[in-house]
Amino acid sequence: MSHINTAKKQNNIIIVGAGPVGLVVALRLTQNGIPVTILEESSAPIAEPRASTFHPPTLDMLDTLGLSQSLLSLGRIAEKWQYSIFETGENAVFDLGVLKDETKHPYRLQCEQVHLVRAAAKELNRLAPKALIYNAKVTKIGENSVGPWVDADINGTKERFNGRWLVGADGSNSIVRRELGLTFTGQTYPAASIAIGTTFPFEKYIPNICGVNYFWAEGWSFSMFQTKKLWRVGYSLPKGMSDSLATSSDEIQNKLRKIYPSKTPFRLETARVYRVHRRTVDTFRVKSILLTGDAAHLNSPSGGMGMNSGIHDAFNLTDKLISIFKNRADEGILDQYSRQRRFAATADIQRASDQNHKLHREQDYKARLKTLHTMQNIANDSQKLLDFVRESSLINSIKRANLIN
Structure with a gap:
């Protein structure tokens, strides 16, 4: 086995996984003068669209890396979002503009990850x-x-990488x-x-x-971003439907025609x-x-919380690694990272995403209507609206997690 020189690499931070979370970790550390090696199994940046929602505090974080403006040019701003009963049009609309004094980005950005x-x-x-090393299978x-x-294994050559810290940002199958x-x-x-x-x-x-x-619709529910x-x-x-049937053109065309009866495919x-x-x-x-990120926790993507929470993990973690490297902080603060972000994942993000998942899939019409009226009450009250969008945008989640010692 060929080995990279340990003396040169022992102060390096090794990152496994070059998805959005791993790259944010790598870029933020690099911008702060901390050497990194990031290993990615694929041969190029992963081109799958996957997540597409960026919440306000996430965009504020990405501002510090110089990335938000390019994303804004490639995405679409959503200043408002809604729950709606599809057939009647009755809705509750949440205006993110109420966050204008708390963020530079009082909106959701819809942009593929x-x-x-x-x-x-x-x-x-x-x-x-x-x-950044591609074709690197750990x-x-x-x-x-x-x-x-x-x-x-890098293009058939075995290599060993040594470092001071190792960050697993390699997703759900880490x-x-x-x-x-x-x-x-x-x-x-x-x-x-x-x-x-x-x-x-x-x-x-x-x-x-x-x-x-x-949208809540008769017999089903769906989201549109x-x-x-x-x-x-x-x-x-539907329960028992195979992946191949679900992704077949006929099945998808029939489903989309329930949203709008287009005469052309x-x-x-x-x-x-x-x-x-x-x-x-x-x-x-x-x-x-x-x-x-997903190497540590998985949750329903309802509410756009998956990628966003991973980026929040990345900033919390790099805050502490930077402090260790630059200020010689006690390495015990990395245990605090674990406590803070695990709290965010379980007490806030998974709880909220689970609630969103179940809420959106409610099939009882009376229950839907009751929830919608509650939402309308929130949307029409300025203080309730502000409190609600602070929660749904993960602003409060970040603050609560940061209070954990």
Whole structure:
């Protein structure tokens, strides 16, 4: 096995996974003069659209990395979002403008996460051209007296990377988490969901549609998010439906015609089935190895909380690593990172996303109407609205987590 020189790499931070969370960790550390090596199994930035919602505090964070403006140019701002009964049009509209005194971005940005991945990778490559290594399949990790190490197969060549800290940002199937022997606890929801991307201009045909919509309709419910070029439509699949049937053109066309009876076929750009989880590990730190994002916790994407919470993990973690490197802070603050972000994941994000998941899938009409009237009461009261959008935008979650010692 070929080994990278330990003396040169022992103060390095190794990051496994170059998705949005791993790249945010890498870029923020690099901008603060801390050397990183980031290992990514794919051959290029992952091009799948996946998450598409950026909440206000997330955009404020990305401002500090110089990334928000490029995302704004590639996405679509949603100043308002709504819950609505599709057939009647009765709705509750939440205006994020009430956050104007608390954030530079009082809106949700609908922009596919691939744009963040590409922008962060480009900036990282500009600042540290050799930091990001593609085609790097991690095969094993461990720790010795000087710190963590990672074995990886890079284009058929075996390499060992040594560092001071190791960050696992390698998603739900994290090899870092598995090598640590940590397992998720929690649940997987019984019904799978599907996310569809179509260029059809629904905004021309559906009255009072917002950029972000959660619709209750007869016999089903669905969400609609408008990015710069696509409408992203999501809904739960009937129990027992196969992935192949769910993603078949006929099935999707029939479903979309329930939203608008187009006489011509809908142009489909993407269709992806996914399982919804509510899971977390017991700790985000084991000695010099740390977990972040989906490697540490999984939740329903309802409310746009998955990628956003991962980026919030990344900023909390890098705050502490920067303090250790620059200010010689006690390394025990990394245990605080684990406590703070695990609290956010379980007490706030998973609780709220679970509530959103169940709320949107309510089938009883009377229960839907009762919830809608409660929402209208909130939307029409300025203080209640402010309190509500602070919660739904994860502003309060960040503040509560940061109070944990």
